[in-house]
């Protein structure tokens with residue numbers, strides 16, 4: 001039995017993981033991917049943004065695979081193994097605050113897992129514009145770079161070439177073993193990304209675990225099952241971080257111009273503790289979803305895919321940051337909703 005290739009995509013919130021994933025899927029058409037898409041909020045926005053084609057996307061929400069959801073990985077791998085004829089390569093897109101070492105752990109230490117799944121590489125996407133601040137404020141950003149085999153320095157067009165060189169030196173100091181690639185616009189040198197493989201046997205190999213159920217389940221050696229951390233339905237805190245998420249949902253149609261204006265003012269004046277906003281927006285004037293994204297102070301509003309005929313059209317916005325005030329966001333977004341009389 002030949003082990004299946006596995007790639008972990010890591011990188012801080014908004015660095016460009018989903019964008020790179022889409023470039024990979026588009027470029028490597030001959031490869032059938034199984035994708036594990038992990039998001040910290042209770043609703044997946046990213047899964048709707050992956051251009052999946054024939055590929056199989058598994059959404060893992062409401063927790064981070066590197067901590068609260070870590071036990072689920074064995075069940076997932078068993079399921080994927082059962083369907084192994086349907087895919088060639090597993091890509092795990094981690095949450096933006098995940099420690100990739102924890103996600104990689106089963107692939108590096110459990111011999112049963114290693115027989116079926118060959119972790120070839122951990123790729124870290126780095127936002128050239130924001131990484132300096134992220135390294136100062138978030139130990140997660142350092143861990144992600146330190147653990148990776150390959151670093152893709154992204155969004156370089158937003159900074160000068162001299163600064164790119166300085167950043168490369170900083171990245172090298174954090175992880176001298178990783179190769180750094182500089183993204184050329186949205187052309188992500190997919191072939192180069194996948195040419196790199198991690199050092200074999202870099203990590204220690206504990207004894208194999210005998211498993212009574214599926215071939216990849218951990219038995220007595222498994223850490224005790226942690227209950228999923230639940231902080232109510234719309235407020236979620238990552239287990240090892242002070243970063244939290246709020247989710248806002250609206251059935252009413254949204255005025256996109258108002259939304260753009262509000263978001264611009266918000267990003268300029270009030271967004272210090274907000275690292276990332278992602279939303280699928282419903283506006284009755286469009287047949288497609290509108291995709292709202294902010295990273296740092298950058299705002300992007302774009303047309304997404306068309307709503308499906310039987311799909312419930314509604315707005316879902318996830319805000320990721322620190323000390324978030326749900327009420328304030330709700331108030332801001334509500335001012336952008338059309339009233340029924342506006343639509344008649």
Ligand SMILES: Nc1nc2c(ncn2[C@@H]2O[C@H](COP(=O)(O)OP(=O)(O)OP(=O)(O)O)[C@@H](O)[C@H]2O)c(=O)[nH]1
Nearest residue numbers: 012013014015016017018019096154155185293300
């Ligand atoms: N200017 C610029 N923007 C980019 C580039 N790559 C990605 N983006 C934008 O950055 C935003 C975030 O990109 P994503 O790919 O969703 O980032 P992510 O790492 O998957 O985000 P999370 O899953 O929330 O951590 C989107 O608006 C992208 O269009 C780039 O090379 N240059």
